Amino acid sequence: xxxxxHALTKAYGLQPVLRKIDLGIERGEFVALLGANGSGKSTxxxxxCALSKPTAGTLKVGGWELPKEAAAVRSQIxxxxxxxxxxxxxxANENLLFFARVYGLNDIDGRIKRGLERVGLGKRGGDLVxxxxxGMLQRLSIARALLHDPDVLLLDxxxxxxxxxxxxxLDNLLQQAHGDGKTVVMVTHELDRxxxxxxxAIIISRGTIVLDAPMSTIDYxxxxxxxxxxxxxx
Amino acid sequence: MKTRFxxxxxxxxxxxxxxxxxxRELVGSMGLFALLSVLIFSFALELDRVARIEAVSGVxxxxxxxxxxLGLNRSMAMExxxxxxxxxxxxxxxxxxxxxxxxxxxxxxxxxxGAVLLPLMTVLYNLTLITPTLILTLLLGILGFxxxxxxxxxxxxxxxxxxxxxxxxxxxxxxxxLLLAVRATTGIVNVAPEDQWLAFLQLLGxxxxxxxxxxxxxxxxxxxE
Numbered sequence: 001x002x003x004x005x006h007a008l009t010k011a012y013g014l015q016p017v018l019r020k021i022d023l024g025i026e027r028g029e030f031v032a033l034l035g036a037n038g039s040g041k042s043t044x045x046x047x048x049c050a051l052s053k054p055t056a057g058t059l060k061v062g063g064w065e066l067p068k069e070a071a072a073v074r075s076q077i078x079x080x081x082x083x084x085x086x087x088x089x090x091x092a093n094e095n096l097l098f099f100a101r102v103y104g105l106n107d108i109d110g111r112i113k114r115g116l117e118r119v120g121l122g123k124r125g126g127d128l129v130x131x132x133x134x135g136m137l138q139r140l141s142i143a144r145a146l147l148h149d150p151d152v153l154l155l156d157x158x159x160x161x162x163x164x165x166x167x168x169x170l171d172n173l174l175q176q177a178h179g180d181g182k183t184v185v186m187v188t189h190e191l192d193r194x195x196x197x198x199x200x201a202i203i204i205s206r207g208t209i210v211l212d213a214p215m216s217t218i219d220y221x222x223x224x225x226x227x228x229x230x231x232x233x234x
Numbered sequence: 235m236k237t238r239f240x241x242x243x244x245x246x247x248x249x250x251x252x253x254x255x256x257x258r259e260l261v262g263s264m265g266l267f268a269l270l271s272v273l274i275f276s277f278a279l280e281l282d283r284v285a286r287i288e289a290v291s292g293v294x295x296x297x298x299x300x301x302x303x304l305g306l307n308r309s310m311a312m313e314x315x316x317x318x319x320x321x322x323x324x325x326x327x328x329x330x331x332x333x334x335x336x337x338x339x340x341x342x343x344x345x346x347x348g349a350v351l352l353p354l355m356t357v358l359y360n361l362t363l364i365t366p367t368l369i370l371t372l373l374l375g376i377l378g379f380x381x382x383x384x385x386x387x388x389x390x391x392x393x394x395x396x397x398x399x400x401x402x403x404x405x406x407x408x409x410x411x412l413l414l415a416v417r418a419t420t421g422i423v424n425v426a427p428e429d430q431w432l433a434f435l436q437l438l439g440x441x442x443x444x445x446x447x448x449x450x451x452x453x454x455x456x457x458x459e
Binding site for chain 2: 049050051053071072074075077079081083084085086087088089090094098099101102103104128144
């Protein structure tokens with residue numbers, strides 16, 4: 001297991017957000033984390049990338065325990081969120097150069113070149129990020145997240161604000177990353193897309209897992225989602 | 235993969251300087267504020283030489299403090315806007331390196347404003363302000379404000395009322411620094427005997443070290459959830 005949680009609980013004050021989550025994710029899996037707003041899926045993602053500390057329970061990523069061994073975990077994860085996590089006033093090259101220095105990587109020029117080419121921004125590397133479209137920003141965000149070649153790619157609603165073309169490109173990039181052996185955990189509200197891309201669906205409702213099943217066993221995810229959560233889908 | 239403290243500090247400083255050289259958002263707004271502030275004080279306080287000497291240290295430090303607050307807010311906003319702070323926090327780096335990196339950037343930006351202010355005020359107030367001891371006071375004072383401001387801006391940037399909150403939170407904490415810097419500056423501008431101002435300058439240096447150590451330690455707690 002590359003991700004393992006046991007009785008993982010997170011509360012803000014007296015308000016529990018995640019309640020005793022037991023979860024195991026195999027290396028190389030593509031998992032879709034689904035649920036309504038406020039169900040706890042983004043909180044789970046924040047715990048996985050060591051941005052938040054569990055209130056109770058245990059959490060391991062890559063065999064390292066969080067929050068005790070956070071630095072080791074951080075070197076193994078890449079995060080793509082609905083925010084780009086890059087600097088507007090720098091070019092794509094400069095942004096990636098900055099993160100490469102922060103991560104202490106070697107072969108920086110080669111990594112940047114390959115990273116930008118992989119996401120189709122090879123010819124726009126010298127342009128300021130503030131001139132990028134939303135779709136290009138998200139592709140750059142993927143290049144940034146994969147720059148240090150992490151084992152786990154965590155995505156928090158990466159399709160927010162993307163048009164159809166940009167979403168299609170992002171689909172391909174995620175499939176490519178998964179094909180390269182990355183473990184992908186994606187929080188999304190887009191059930192059709194989740195069914196198409198992911199191998200496994202985990203639905204969280206009110207802080208507990210109400211469905212954890214291989215996607216191949218689910219005929220139509222939106223119907224199953226409504227069945228287990230009692231909520232309609234968009 | 236080897237991530238070293240000073241390499242991260244240097245990367246953050248380079249990134250901040252590079253972004254600022256390109257946009258000039260930070261030093262531009264700080265410099266403009268400082269210029270207007272000094273001009274307004276100069277015209278409002280049409281004072282005789284003695285009164286001018288009394289007022290100049292207050293004008294200098296009030297201008298520096300408020301322009302530094304302006305800069306600190308914008309510097310941290312740059313980290314917040316696209317979730318960049320999270321981008322840094324998920325990296326396997328010492329949180330202290332983020333603090334020192336941001337601190338050095340903030341120090342350099344405020345120092346740039348101070349470096350413009352001294353000659354400007356020398357002309358406007360017709361006083362000799364460019365002296366080694368006054369420059370040292372300026373360095374120590376700005377360092378202290380940058381240390382406290384970097385920590386507090388990291389706290390307030392996570393709140394909704396960040397722009398209004400930073401000065402409210404910062405002033406009480408930075409007040410000892412401000413008082414010492416003003417007293418030392420007044421003594422130096424008055425060409426008073428050393429024993430009347432040197433202690434303030436030394437205390438300012440000591441306070442800088444204390445704040446630096448405290449803020450370095452506290453940054454980890456402030457920046458984490």
